[in-house]
Amino acid sequence: NAGVMQNPRHLVRRRGQEARLRCSPMKGHSHVYWYRQLPEEGLKFMVYLQKENIIDESGMPKERFSAEFPKEGPSILRIQQVVRGDSAAYFCASLKSGSSYNEQFFGPGTRLTVL
């Protein structure tokens, strides 16, 4: 039973380019969360999605960031016109539908470096 998969594991972009981060949740999990961890800082919630719906985007920056979780395929976190401050580790987590408690399973993360 494969865990949460994220790709790429490492991504290098120049300022102004776009970054696309992908997350494939565990089988049977319809809840996906994205968290960001800036260097030497804690994890911060960004967005929570269920299939085709954004449930909570209270942690998403207002500009340049977007997320989707289509009916088919992985969840995508998209960062347009990246800046150096976007350099961070981005973690995706998934939760099983109908879970009785909040055990989120995390992927290995994508390390984004903006040059």
Added chain:
Amino acid sequence: DAKTTQPPSMDCAEGRAANLPCNHSTISGNEYVYWYRQIHSQGPQYIIHGLKNNETNEMASLIITEDRKSSTLILPHATLRDTAVYYCIVMGPGTASKLTFGTGTRLQVTL
């Protein structure tokens, strides 16, 4: 969600029990205590959770005080692989809420 207070760091000798405290004095009656950990550079990992009774699983034990204002995570026989940052998180009964991570406790297990 209630705020939590944890010591920034702790040391523990390998093979000994690691007792990680957490204060959550403003916890509400229907809020749970969750523990996650993050081993260096990896994604966080769920450890255990509880409401008011003590809980035990294959990874750890959770002791919650009777007034629920504090709790202790116990790793009974710490190993080097338990070196990580441990996060105590208090959240409501909704099972799909976002996780709000504080600064956690950096546990260093030594030989």
